[in-house]
Amino acid sequence: MSRISELPPKVPPNPLPSQSLAASIKEMAIKKKYKEPKIVRAKRGWFIALPYEYPxxxxxxxxxxISAGINYIRxxxxxxxEAQSLLKEVKRALxxxxxxxxVGMEEQFAKSITKKIEGIERTEGVVPMWTITEGIKNFQEYCIKKNLSNNTVRTYNTFITNFSSWLEENEMEELMASEITENTILGFLDESFDEEGWTPRTYNNHLRFFNTLFSRMLKLERKENKEVSYHLELGDIEFKKDRAEKNRYYSPTVVNMVKRELEHMPELFRYVNWIYxxxxxxxxxxxxxxKHIDLEARQIKAIGPTAKTGDRLVPICDELKDLILSxxxxxxxxDYYVFGKSGVPSANKVHKDYFSERYKPIKDKLGLDNKYTLYGWKHTRVVNLLMAGYTDQEVMSLTGHRDYKSFMAYKRELVVDTSAMKGKTIGF
Structure with missing residues (x-):
C-alpha cells in the first residue's frame, strides 16, 4: 500500500471537453510546475517539502x-x-x-481544470503576494531610502542574515510573508538560542526587530495589495529574562558521567571533543x-556570516590537533565537511539537529535538564581554562570575543569569578 494516501493518480475519468482545453493541459504538463522536493528535518518534525506553483x-x-507518519518512528x-523512501515516492507521484x-477532486478533474483556467483569466492583473524573501528585500530597500543611520542598517542586516540563513536551511524562503506565524518566529528564536548560545539580550533584540520588520513589511505590501493581511501575533512570545540560565557548563562529576555514555557513540564523542x-x-x-583547517599555522578559519562574530581565526591546541590527525x-x-552527513566527513552537510537528537537520549538517561546542551561544552572549556589560571586575554582568543567588555559580560553569564578565595586563607 502506498505511504502517501493523499496522492491520487491523475487520470481524468472522462475525455477533456475541447481541443483548446487539451492544448492547455499539454502546455501545463510540459512546464514543470514544482521545485524538487526535499527532506526537511526540523525540530517540529520531519517532512518532505514540496514547493508547487499556484494554479x-x-x-x-x-x-x-508531506510527512506520512514518519515522525512516529523514534x-x-x-x-x-523511511524519509528517503517517502521522498522517492513523492518524486514518482509527481x-x-x-x-x-x-487532491480529492479526481472525479471532477476536467471541470476543475476548466475552472482553474477561467480563474486565471479572471485574476489577470491581480498583484501576487510577497514571499518572505521578497518582503525582506523590500524592507531593506525602504531602510536605504529613508536614510537610516549606518549603525541601524548594519544591525538590521545582521538580524536579517541570521533569519534568512535559518529560512534557507529549513526550506522556507518561498513562504508567503503573510503565511509566517509566531510559531515560525519562535522556532527560529529557540533554535538559535540553543545552537548559537545566544544571550537573553540577543534573543530579545531579535524579537524586537521582528516587530519592526513585519509591521513595516505589511504597510509596504499593502501599498501594492490592499487585500493582504498578516496573521502574526508576536505579543504572545515572551522575552527572555536577563539572568535566564542557558547552556549550563558541566561540572567534573557530570563530565565523567556523560563521557562514559559517549564512549559508545564515537561520532558524537568526536563532535563533543571538537566543541570543547x-x-x-x-x-x-x-x-x-x-579547506578551512591550516595545521601548519595551527589555526581554523571560521567563515562569516556563519560565525556569530564574523570571520575569525580559531587556534588549534595540541589536543585539537591530535583529534584532527586521528x-x-x-x-x-x-571541500568535504568535517562533520558531514551521518556525522562523518562527507561532501554533504549534516542536518542541524543530527547531533542534538542523538545527544538527547544520554541526557534523558542521566536526568540532565534542557540547560545541558552541546553548546555547553564550549562554556565548560572556558570555565576550566579560567580556573586553571589562563588569563582573560588568552581565553578571549579562543572564544572569539572582540572586546573585553563583552567578554566580561559573557563571564558573568557563566557566573565565573576567578578572584574568589578558594584555597587556604586565615585560620580562626
Whole structure:
C-alpha cells in the first residue's frame, strides 16, 4: 500500500471537453510546475517539502509538507530510511502527474481544470503576494531610502542574515510573508538560542526587530495589495529574562558521567571533543570544511556570516590537533565537511539537529535538564581554562570575543569569578 494516501493518480475519468482545453493541459504538463522536493528535518518534525506553483499565480509557489507518519518512528536511522523512501515516492507521484492542489477532486478533474483556467483569466492583473524573501528585500530597500543611520542598517542586516540563513536551511524562503506565524518566529528564536548560545539580550533584540520588520513589511505590501493581511501575533512570545540560565557548563562529576555514555557513540564523542577544544559554535562546526583547517599555522578559519562574530581565526591546541590527525580528515577532498552527513566527513552537510537528537537520549538517561546542551561544552572549556589560571586575554582568543567588555559580560553569564578565595586563607 502506498505511504502517501493523499496522492491520487491523475487520470481524468472522462475525455477533456475541447481541443483548446487539451492544448492547455499539454502546455501545463510540459512546464514543470514544482521545485524538487526535499527532506526537511526540523525540530517540529520531519517532512518532505514540496514547493508547487499556484494554479492562478505563475511563478509563485506554495510549500506543501508531506510527512506520512514518519515522525512516529523514534529510531532516527529508521526514520531517515523511511524519509528517503517517502521522498522517492513523492518524486514518482509527481512524474505520474500528481498535483497537490487537486487532491480529492479526481472525479471532477476536467471541470476543475476548466475552472482553474477561467480563474486565471479572471485574476489577470491581480498583484501576487510577497514571499518572505521578497518582503525582506523590500524592507531593506525602504531602510536605504529613508536614510537610516549606518549603525541601524548594519544591525538590521545582521538580524536579517541570521533569519534568512535559518529560512534557507529549513526550506522556507518561498513562504508567503503573510503565511509566517509566531510559531515560525519562535522556532527560529529557540533554535538559535540553543545552537548559537545566544544571550537573553540577543534573543530579545531579535524579537524586537521582528516587530519592526513585519509591521513595516505589511504597510509596504499593502501599498501594492490592499487585500493582504498578516496573521502574526508576536505579543504572545515572551522575552527572555536577563539572568535566564542557558547552556549550563558541566561540572567534573557530570563530565565523567556523560563521557562514559559517549564512549559508545564515537561520532558524537568526536563532535563533543571538537566543541570543547575549539570553543567553536555548533553551527560553525557543522558548516566547517577541511579547506578551512591550516595545521601548519595551527589555526581554523571560521567563515562569516556563519560565525556569530564574523570571520575569525580559531587556534588549534595540541589536543585539537591530535583529534584532527586521528580523524584522518586532512587526506580527504578539501571541500568535504568535517562533520558531514551521518556525522562523518562527507561532501554533504549534516542536518542541524543530527547531533542534538542523538545527544538527547544520554541526557534523558542521566536526568540532565534542557540547560545541558552541546553548546555547553564550549562554556565548560572556558570555565576550566579560567580556573586553571589562563588569563582573560588568552581565553578571549579562543572564544572569539572582540572586546573585553563583552567578554566580561559573557563571564558573568557563566557566573565565573576567578578572584574568589578558594584555597587556604586565615585560620580562626
Amino acid at each position: 492562478d499565480t505563475p511563478g509563485k509557489y506554495k510549500r506543501f509538507e 529510531d532516527l536511522d529508521e526514520r531517515e530510511q 512524474k505520474a502527474g500528481f498535483d497537490p492542489f487537486f 577544544y575549539s570553543c567553536m559554535r555548533t553551527r560553525e562546526i557543522r558548516l566547517l570544511q577541511i 580523524m584522518g580528515i586532512m587526506k580527504l577532498p578539501q
